[in-house]
Amino acid sequence: MFADYSMSELGAIFAMQGFAGLILFSVFVLMALGLAIIFGQMGVINMAHGEFMILGAYVTYLTSNLFGDYMPALFGTYFFVAMFLAFLASGALGLFVEWALIRHLYKRPLDTLLATWGLSLILQQIYRSVFGAREVGVTIPDWMMGSLPLTDLIEVPINGIFVMVLAVSISIAVYVMMFRSTWGKQVRAINQNRVMAGAVGINTEWTDRLTFGIGCGVAGVAGSAFTMIGSTGPTAGQLYIVDTFLVVVFGGAGSLLGTIASAFSISQAQSIMEFFLSGSMAKVLTLLVVVGILMIRPQGLFSLKLRK
Amino acid sequence: MQSSAFMSRKEIIGFVILAALIFVIFPAVLDNFRLNLFGKYLTYAFVAVGLALCWGAGGILSLGQGVFFGLGGYCMAMFLKLEASTPENTAIQSTPGIPDFMDWNQLTELPWWWEPFYSLPIALIAVVAVPVMFAFIIGVAMFTRRVGGVYFAIITQAFAAIMTILIIGQQGYTGGVNGITDLRTLLGWDIRTDEAKTVLYFVNGVLLFAVLLVAQYVRKSKLGRLLIAMRDQEDRVRFSGYNVANFKIFIFCLGAAFAGIGGAMFTLQVGFMSPTLVGIVPSIEMVIFCAVGGRLSILGAVYGALLVNWAKTSLSESFPELWLLGLGGLFIAVVMVFPNGLAGVWSEKIEPRLLEIMGKKKSVAPAPDGAPAE
Numbered sequence: 001m002f003a004d005y006s007m008s009e010l011g012a013i014f015a016m017q018g019f020a021g022l023i024l025f026s027v028f029v030l031m032a033l034g035l036a037i038i039f040g041q042m043g044v045i046n047m048a049h050g051e052f053m054i055l056g057a058y059v060t061y062l063t064s065n066l067f068g069d070y071m072p073a074l075f076g077t078y079f080f081v082a083m084f085l086a087f088l089a090s091g092a093l094g095l096f097v098e099w100a101l102i103r104h105l106y107k108r109p110l111d112t113l114l115a116t117w118g119l120s121l122i123l124q125q126i127y128r129s130v131f132g133a134r135e136v137g138v139t140i141p142d143w144m145m146g147s148l149p150l151t152d153l154i155e156v157p158i159n160g161i162f163v164m165v166l167a168v169s170i171s172i173a174v175y176v177m178m179f180r181s182t183w184g185k186q187v188r189a190i191n192q193n194r195v196m197a198g199a200v201g202i203n204t205e206w207t208d209r210l211t212f213g214i215g216c217g218v219a220g221v222a223g224s225a226f227t228m229i230g231s232t233g234p235t236a237g238q239l240y241i242v243d244t245f246l247v248v249v250f251g252g253a254g255s256l257l258g259t260i261a262s263a264f265s266i267s268q269a270q271s272i273m274e275f276f277l278s279g280s281m282a283k284v285l286t287l288l289v290v291v292g293i294l295m296i297r298p299q300g301l302f303s304l305k306l307r308k
Numbered sequence: 309m310q311s312s313a314f315m316s317r318k319e320i321i322g323f324v325i326l327a328a329l330i331f332v333i334f335p336a337v338l339d340n341f342r343l344n345l346f347g348k349y350l351t352y353a354f355v356a357v358g359l360a361l362c363w364g365a366g367g368i369l370s371l372g373q374g375v376f377f378g379l380g381g382y383c384m385a386m387f388l389k390l391e392a393s394t395p396e397n398t399a400i401q402s403t404p405g406i407p408d409f410m411d412w413n414q415l416t417e418l419p420w421w422w423e424p425f426y427s428l429p430i431a432l433i434a435v436v437a438v439p440v441m442f443a444f445i446i447g448v449a450m451f452t453r454r455v456g457g458v459y460f461a462i463i464t465q466a467f468a469a470i471m472t473i474l475i476i477g478q479q480g481y482t483g484g485v486n487g488i489t490d491l492r493t494l495l496g497w498d499i500r501t502d503e504a505k506t507v508l509y510f511v512n513g514v515l516l517f518a519v520l521l522v523a524q525y526v527r528k529s530k531l532g533r534l535l536i537a538m539r540d541q542e543d544r545v546r547f548s549g550y551n552v553a554n555f556k557i558f559i560f561c562l563g564a565a566f567a568g569i570g571g572a573m574f575t576l577q578v579g580f581m582s583p584t585l586v587g588i589v590p591s592i593e594m595v596i597f598c599a600v601g602g603r604l605s606i607l608g609a610v611y612g613a614l615l616v617n618w619a620k621t622s623l624s625e626s627f628p629e630l631w632l633l634g635l636g637g638l639f640i641a642v643v644m645v646f647p648n649g650l651a652g653v654w655s656e657k658i659e660p661r662l663l664e665i666m667g668k669k670k671s672v673a674p675a676p677d678g679a680p681a682e
Contacts, residue, residue, distance in 0.1 A: 045458050104644060109458050110369045111643040114599065117592055118639025125632035242469045242588065245462045280477025287470045291463055295449040298459060 021271035026167035028263035030222035038215035048120035050237025056086030056223030090220025127234035135233035252300030354570025356609035358563030364603035367539030372464030374591030376439035380568025387431035413480030443564030447557035472587035487582025602651025
């Protein structure tokens with residue numbers, strides 16, 4: 001199958017395909033980071049995670065309309081404001097959901113799964129009633145359009161680069177929060193031993209709520225970033241949820257590095273196979289391999305040794 | 309102990325009431341269209357009963373029951389489709405004698421794995437055997453490695469996703485997103501007439517009762533007690549010398565077999581099978597049927613399937629927008645407010661009141677299996 005291509009063309013194909021994989025990787029990382037905090041650190045299954053992302057996407061959509069209508073001069077910068085607002089909106093919703101729902105269910109993880117699924121259905125219907133069933137797209141600022149020609153054959157889209165930069169910076173931000181801040185220290189302490197953490201004076205209830213809120217806020221930022229590369233519909237969140245969970249579980253719950261490594265391997269595998277097979281078969285094969293590996297190694301790629 | 313008997317008196321009454329409802333009251337009250345609809349709901353009850361055993365008793369939450377429902381349904385649909393695609397019926401195709409969707413997708417030959425489905429006995433065996441085999445592979449891989457709880461739920465959900473993508477992607481072999489449609493006869497017997505639909509409804513009811521009796525037997529047997537013990541204290545059961553994984557594999561396969569039968573009956577009564585019944589959304593909806601009925605109660609599961617689907621049909625007929633809100637609210641309510649579902653409401657609230665009114669000064673025992681735990 002390679003006979004028709006010259007060497008340089010092949011190289012270009014692999015480079016572009018690899019780059020497409022990198023964009024997919026960034027998307028996976030963005031999706032999975034919030035979940036890695038919520039599921040990895042708290043052990044809460046949040047099936048409404050996708051809907052929190054979509055909330056961020058809709059906030060971005062609203063912000064872009066607002067800037068377009070009232071502040072066209074500043075339109076180039078609206079995205080940064082939108083990202084901040086998306087974080088606040090999703091985070092606030094997260095805080096509320098934790099207070100109303102999740103905190104009653106910490107002892108029953110499977111029930112959390114069902115309740116958050118119910119929440120996701122409700123949110124979907126609300127999005128549909130408010131924004132309509134059709135997908136909406138935002139106007140991308142001019143500086144993000146177009147692509148950078150690297151060589152004669154290789155071109156990379158700017159919005160893809162932007163999403164990658166975003167994924168890297170958010171990963172670093174989450175890392176700093178988890179491992180350098182007081183909050184992160186408290187979260188990890190609670191994860192290791194909740195009772196002892198409480199005994200040394202950590203407000204476990206508040207830390208849980210904050211953790212959930214921050215996880216949801218990161219999801220909102222991810223959703224905001226997605227508007228740069230695709231459109232947003234009320235049910236789009238559901239499409240991501242299985243992938244996202246597999247990324248986190250495959251990486252090893254509780255390990256931030258594992259999440260990033262698994263996002264990288266899954267996205268690269270998928271995009272490289274997409275070149276040889278049809279899109280759906282590439283997806284099926286990737287998922288099967290991931291599930292197969294999880295069957296052999298249920299704890300995921302990187303696992304923390306914990307005394308439970 | 310009284311409960312060592314196959315059924316307590318209360319359970320016999322419960323079975324009789326359900327039988328009266330399904331075999332006498334529904335056919336007498338409902339017109340043909342509605343009866344067929346209720347027949348469709350009852351096919352979901354097969355899945356819900358399986359889940360009551362797996363999840364309620366065993367604590368294994370599978371979010372992939374739609375896969376087994378679909379596998380059973382597809383096995384049946386493949387047989388019916390082959391019967392409908394005789395060379396005479398499909399003479400206008402470029403390759404007569406193969407199902408129409410294969411012809412549309414430029415297939416010129418029946419794939420080898422379709423061949424066995426020319427035979428009804430093989431198809432009927434496959435309806436149970438294929439889901440069970442699948443469940444067995446998943447079960448052996450997961451349970452012997454002690455994967456359980458939420459991880460099991462997520463991985464079974466991934467299977468539901470894989471299955472849907474596969475069916476939709478392989479359009480030429482599976483009928484794609486439309487599924488297998490236009491099914492006509494079963495061994496020359498037209499399944500689309502009102503009369504046939506009534507007969508199928510009763511066959512469905514009888515099968516459901518057979519499944520319920522098997523489930524009741526399992527629940528009352530030593531296996532059933534072990535399941536509950538495993539759900540609550542898995543390690544103690546293991547330390548007592550039992551092979552926990554084998555029991556889990558068995559109950560998971562049994563649930564899959566029930567789901568497969570339900571799927572086959574769905575295909576027969578509704579007349580098609582499509583990936584919309586396989587994926588993540590239907591699979592998790594099947595869990596809610598079981599949860600609404602009361603995850604511990606096999607009879608409750610049947611009522612749950614009936615009630616939720618009936619609500620779905622009537623709500624989405626009149627207020628399509630409310631349905632998703634209602635379903636979402638139901639998920640939350642069933643978890644937060646009444647975790648034992650209808651069966652719990654019945655045994656905790658209604659039954660004591662009823663007995664009080666009837667003047668019996670008898671204290672009612674709590675639900676036989678105790679509260680659910682994770």
